[in-house]
Amino acid sequence: xxxxxxxxxxxxxxxxxxxxxxxxxxxxxxxxxxxxxxxxxxxxxxxxxxxxxxxxxxxxxxxxxxxxxxxxxxxxxxxxxxxxxxxxxxxxxxxxxxxxxxxxxxxxxxxxxxxxxxxxxxxxxxxxxxxxxxxxxxxxxxxxxxxxxxxxxxxxxxxxxxxxxxxxxxxxxxxxxxxxxxxxxxxxxxxxxxxxxxxxxxxxxxxxxxxxxxxxxxxxxxxxxxxxxxxxxxxxxxxxxxxxxxx
Amino acid sequence: xxxxxxxxxxxxxxxxxxxxxxxxxxxxxxxxxxxxxxxxxxxxxxxxxxxxxxxxxxxxxxxxxxxxxxxxxxxxxxxxxxxxxxxxxxxxxxxxxxxxxxxxxxxxxxxxxxxxxxxxxxxxxxxxxxxxxxxxxxxxxxxxxxxxxxxxxxxxxxxxxxxxxxxxxxxxxxxxxxxxxxxxxxxxxxxxxxxxxxxxxxxxxxxxxxxxxxxxxxxxxxxxxxxxxxxxxxxxxxxxxxxxxxxxxxxxxxxxxxxxxxxxxxxxxxxxxxxxxxxxxxxxxxxxxxxxxxxxxxxxxxxxxxxxxxxxxxxxxxxxxxxxxxxxxxxxxxxxxxxxxxxxxxxxxxxxxxxxxxxxxxxxxxxxxxxxxxxxxxxxxxxxxxxxxxxxxxxxxxxxxxxxxxxxxxxxxxxxxxxxxxxxxxxxxxxxxxxxxxxxxxxxxxxxxxxxxxxxxxxxxxxxxxxxxxxxxxxxxxxxxxxxxxxxxxxxxxxxxxxxxxxxxxxxxxxxxxxxxxxxxxxxxxxxxxxxxxxxxxxxxxxxxxxxxxxxxxxxxxxxxxxxxxxxxxxxxxxxxx
Numbered sequence: 001x002x003x004x005x006x007x008x009x010x011x012x013x014x015x016x017x018x019x020x021x022x023x024x025x026x027x028x029x030x031x032x033x034x035x036x037x038x039x040x041x042x043x044x045x046x047x048x049x050x051x052x053x054x055x056x057x058x059x060x061x062x063x064x065x066x067x068x069x070x071x072x073x074x075x076x077x078x079x080x081x082x083x084x085x086x087x088x089x090x091x092x093x094x095x096x097x098x099x100x101x102x103x104x105x106x107x108x109x110x111x112x113x114x115x116x117x118x119x120x121x122x123x124x125x126x127x128x129x130x131x132x133x134x135x136x137x138x139x140x141x142x143x144x145x146x147x148x149x150x151x152x153x154x155x156x157x158x159x160x161x162x163x164x165x166x167x168x169x170x171x172x173x174x175x176x177x178x179x180x181x182x183x184x185x186x187x188x189x190x191x192x193x194x195x196x197x198x199x200x201x202x203x204x205x206x207x208x209x210x211x212x213x214x215x216x217x218x219x220x221x222x223x224x225x226x227x228x229x230x231x232x233x234x235x236x237x238x239x240x241x242x243x244x245x246x247x
Numbered sequence: 248x249x250x251x252x253x254x255x256x257x258x259x260x261x262x263x264x265x266x267x268x269x270x271x272x273x274x275x276x277x278x279x280x281x282x283x284x285x286x287x288x289x290x291x292x293x294x295x296x297x298x299x300x301x302x303x304x305x306x307x308x309x310x311x312x313x314x315x316x317x318x319x320x321x322x323x324x325x326x327x328x329x330x331x332x333x334x335x336x337x338x339x340x341x342x343x344x345x346x347x348x349x350x351x352x353x354x355x356x357x358x359x360x361x362x363x364x365x366x367x368x369x370x371x372x373x374x375x376x377x378x379x380x381x382x383x384x385x386x387x388x389x390x391x392x393x394x395x396x397x398x399x400x401x402x403x404x405x406x407x408x409x410x411x412x413x414x415x416x417x418x419x420x421x422x423x424x425x426x427x428x429x430x431x432x433x434x435x436x437x438x439x440x441x442x443x444x445x446x447x448x449x450x451x452x453x454x455x456x457x458x459x460x461x462x463x464x465x466x467x468x469x470x471x472x473x474x475x476x477x478x479x480x481x482x483x484x485x486x487x488x489x490x491x492x493x494x495x496x497x498x499x500x501x502x503x504x505x506x507x508x509x510x511x512x513x514x515x516x517x518x519x520x521x522x523x524x525x526x527x528x529x530x531x532x533x534x535x536x537x538x539x540x541x542x543x544x545x546x547x548x549x550x551x552x553x554x555x556x557x558x559x560x561x562x563x564x565x566x567x568x569x570x571x572x573x574x575x576x577x578x579x580x581x582x583x584x585x586x587x588x589x590x591x592x593x594x595x596x597x598x599x600x601x602x603x604x605x606x607x608x609x610x611x612x613x614x615x616x617x618x619x620x621x622x623x624x625x626x627x628x629x630x631x632x633x634x635x636x637x638x639x640x641x642x643x644x645x646x647x648x649x650x651x652x653x654x655x656x657x658x659x660x661x662x663x664x665x666x667x668x669x670x671x672x673x674x675x676x677x678x679x680x681x682x683x684x685x686x687x688x689x690x691x692x693x694x695x696x697x698x699x700x701x702x703x704x705x706x707x708x709x710x711x712x713x714x715x716x717x718x719x720x721x722x723x724x725x726x727x728x729x730x731x732x733x734x735x736x737x738x739x740x741x742x743x744x745x746x747x748x749x750x751x752x753x754x755x756x757x758x759x760x761x762x763x764x765x766x767x768x769x770x771x772x773x774x775x776x777x778x779x780x781x782x783x784x785x786x787x788x789x790x791x792x793x794x795x796x797x798x799x800x801x802x803x804x805x806x807x808x809x810x811x812x813x814x815x816x817x818x819x820x821x822x823x824x825x
Contacts, residue, residue: 064341064360071335074343080305087306100344100356104365107341107358173306179299201264203296208266220257227256230292245291 057239058122062110072185074103076240080177081130084170088134094141102133122241123174127166175242182236182244190229197222198229253282256289263290337368337413338406351482357415359403366403369482370413384412390455391481398448400468400478419476424464428534435572436602436658438534441467441475443598446527448477449591453520460510460518462526463502464533503549504539505529508582511553521584524594528579528587531598535576536562556582567649569658572601641767641774644729644817646671648717656819657776661762664724664824667717670694672731673707674813680733682712683744687725687821689756691748693741724823726757726796730768730803733813747806753799758792760820766796768816770808773800 057076060069081102085095106129113125166174187195193215200211201222212219234244254272261268262276263286276282333342333355340357352369359366375381388405391414395401404415424441427433433441445467449459459466459480466479507525509517533539540558543549552558558580563573575597581587588594643655648667662668674680682694700714710731720727732738739747748754760766765776775793796818808814 067335067341070341071333074333074335078344083304083306096344103343104356104358107343108363169306175295176299176305179295180305183296183300202260202293203300205264205297208261208264223257223260227260230256230289233296234292244295245288 055239056241058241062113064111070107073106076178076181077106078103080174081133083173084130085134085137088138090134090138094137098134098137101137102130105129105133123171124165127170127174128161128164130170131161131166178237178240178242179233179244182233182240182242185236186229186232190232193217194225194229197225198233202226202230253279253285256285259286259289262286263293334408337370337408338404338415340366340368340415342368352413356418365418367416367418368413369416369479370408371411374410375407375412381407387457388414388481390457391452394452394455394457394480396448396451398444398474398476399452399480400476402481405481414481416478416481419468419470419478421468421470421476424467424469424475424530424534427469428464432653433534434654434658435535435568436655438531439572439575439598439602441469442527442531442534443595443602444475445477445530446524446591446595446598449520449523449527450595452480453523453591456520458518458520459523459526461502462523462530463505463539464530465502467530503546503553504541505533506541506550506553507584508554508556509584511550517584519584520591521587521589524579524587524591525581525584527591527594528576531576532558532563532580535568535572536566538562540580556580566652569601572598575601639769639771641769641776642672642815642817644670644672644731644815645819646717656765656817661820661822662720663822664720664722666720668720669717670710670712670729670731672710672815673704674710674731674733674815675735676703676707678708678733678735678813679738680708680710680731680813681738681740681744682710683730683732683741685728685730685748685753685757687723687727687756689754691741691745691754693744720821722821724759724821726760726792726818727821728757728800728818729816731813731815732807734811736811738812739807744807747803751799751802751806753803757799757818758795760792760796760818762820762822764793764820766793766800766818768800768804768814768818770804770812770814773797773804773816 057069057072060066061073063069078099081099082092082095085098086092090098106126109129113122190198196215197211197217200206200214201208208219208222212222215222217225230244237244254276258268258272259276259282262273276286333345335342337355337357339360341360342355342357344356346354346356346367351373352371355368355370357366357368358364375384385405388402391402391405400419401417402414403417406413406415422430445462452459457480459477461479461482462477466477468476468478470476503511505526506529507518507522510522529540541549541553543552560577563576568576575594578597579587579594588597643657645656645662646653646669647656647659647662648654648669649659653669656662670682672680672682680699681696682699683691684694685691694712698713700711702709702711730744732744745754767774767776775797800816800818803816804814
């Protein structure tokens with residue numbers, strides 16, 4: 001499944017909408033974001049996904065000056081990289097190391113990755129970097145460990161991929177991580193009561209009346225709160241190029 | 248019906264939870280295709296969230312709880328797990344991970360914004376001392392950044408993240424000296440060489456007045472090329488940016504185990520370049536004896552000893568450290584800075600004199616004898632200064648064990664009856680090898696192949712005989728010869744080697760080599776060398792024995808060597824037992 005990405009292009013800013021002062025990239029992007037959020041749809045506009053309000057994380061993280069995007073990217077993917085490396089047989093310490101190596105490779109490779117707005121292509125590219133990162137690390141480890149059978153290095157070299165699609169296991173784990181992370185990101189942005197309605201009723205599956213009684217609100221308000229949080233989680237997922245629903 | 252405005256999500260949610268809803272609403276939704284799609288979409292979203300949270304490990308496939316069924320609270324743990332929190336950027340450097348943190352600084356892996364090189368960033372935990380002008384810190388940073396030595400990790404940048412100073416350093420991949428020494432035995436000569444190289448790296452820093460102040464094995468990295476690199480220069484600078492001296496151990500920068508007395512006493516005005524030499528001497532001490540000077544777990548006790556420079560000097564002799572090296576180490580560890588080496592270069596030079604193979608120390612005597620007596624010209628000619636170093640190094644085939652510590656034959660007194668020895672030789676990877684031994688009794692034997700252990704290394708296959716432990720040297724005193732032959736096919740067998748010895752008239756006792764004399768051979772030639780530790784000059788007649796052994800080895804080389812063969816030989820003196 002692929003989805004369209006909302007790509008606000010700073011170039012579509014009316015020239016007179018900003019001051020003549022040269023702008024830093026950050027300010028420019030901030031304005032671009034505002035303009036995009038508040039822009040009235042024009043006839044002939046490409047139909048955008050209904051919940052895309054911000055440029056995707058992938059788009060933002062390619063900018064070397066966007067500290068916030070990088071921080072978010074690391075927070076999102078680092079635990080996944082560690083889990084993946086541990087799944088490949090590394091100890092937690094080693095997995096932390098290899099996650100660093102992979103993130104370094106990503107810093108270097110992200111600006112060169114050509115965005116073509118297809119989620120699938122990015123997912124495949126990311127997985128190959130992660131997979132090759134783990135494999136190279138294991139190869140280097142064996143090279144350091146002179147007692148290891150040297151032939152295995154050749155075997156490992158053959159295992160590196162230049163092509164190929166990520167296995168279902170990786171895709172499922174990545175989706176799971178994105179969904180959980182999107183919820184983590186939304187949680188501090190909403191009121192505790194709203195969050196409880198969402199978590200207790202929608203996620204944990206407790207009856208709305210029970211949750212309402214606990215919080216001292218009406219059952220209707222539980223649904224209203226839950227749906228507001230759900231909307232934010234949906235939008236957050238879209239920023240990570242993931243659709244919350246899988247239909 | 249479709250003209251009726253479709254309900255918002257909050258009105259659809261009760262339906263997916265299976266709760267009762269208003270009849271008008273449900274009849275609309277049942278017949279409205281748009282609402283049906285929306286309902287399915289919401290169901291799918293809620294299922295996805297439950298699926299995502301059903302296990303904390305993203306790779307753990309858990310069954311998705313059915314809609315409407317409660318999910319146990321414990322399984323929502325994933326939400327509570329905080330993600331890693333890293334600073335996104337420090338200055339203009341992008342942070343990719345945390346390496347660790349010492350007392351004074353947090354350590355991160357960072358990437359240079361434009362050059363994309365891997366670097367290490369150390370950010371002070373404390374804000375810069377407002378009393379201390381930043382300019383001065385920056386000026387010291389400049390000095391650091393200008394330091395450039397192969398055995399030093401470069402300082403790339405010094406800047407401020409808000410009010411916290413940070414240093415950006417070259418990332419040196421490898422193992423620190425502590426890990427290096429734990430994984431293999433470091434011989435005295437190797438230890439001296441490592442410390443000498445670090446001392447050489449210190450010299451240019453000391454020349455501009457920059458002191459390291461925290462030299463310890465953890466701050467010396469053996470890089471992937473095998474070279475020692477001193478890291479963490481400039482940490483003293485970060486500390487100095489905010490440190491307030493109170494004399495409490497926690498306030499004293501550096502590691503107490505290697506600390507010079509003046510630093511331990513907090514006499515900051517007395518801390519100078521010679522303080523680094525003490526710490527480096529302490530590193531050498533640990534390499535030689537296995538323990539740093541101050542080992543007390545209680546930092547107060549360790550500090551009290553460090554203040555008095557009270558460490559166990561006898562550890563050096565117990566570890567059988569060669570006398571000259573022990574003396575070098577103790578001079579660096581002198582309590583009074585004035586009694587230490589005057590400079591890092593002096594310290595390095597002393598270590599290098601110890602660690603570098605010497606030319607034969609008895610030449611002058613031999614030459615004098617030759618001039619005086621007008622004889623032994625042949626022997627003298629053979630003892631001309633060694634030819635330019637051969638491309639292929641000779642191998643120290645025989646290693647000696649003292650108290651379970653292995654020394655190369657060069658580093659010890661010539662073995663005597665009862666000394667435990669082991670043969671170690673690196674041959675080309677995968678080649679078949681045979682090891683021959685011509686004993687001091689003149690008997691030639693091939694050492695049993697099944698007792699030779701082979702392990703692959705990047706340089707080739709390492710052969711060990713015997714594989715498990717060393718054997719005692721037995722039999723009579725005289726000259727022992729070890730000969731290793733290897734070939735991609737079959738190495739020369741015992742009859743062939745025996746025939747070669749017999750034809751050359753070598754299948755007999757060889758002339759006894761003088762103490763400390765070693766005669767090496769490989770495919771390129773044969774050469775007399777002296778053990779590193781010998782300075783005693785043997786008599787002229789024995790020197791001629793060395794020359795004779797060298798000629799014999801060279802004959803053997805020409806007889807047995809072919810292009811496709813690997814040869815290594817070593818003749819060594821076997822002294823009578825005590």
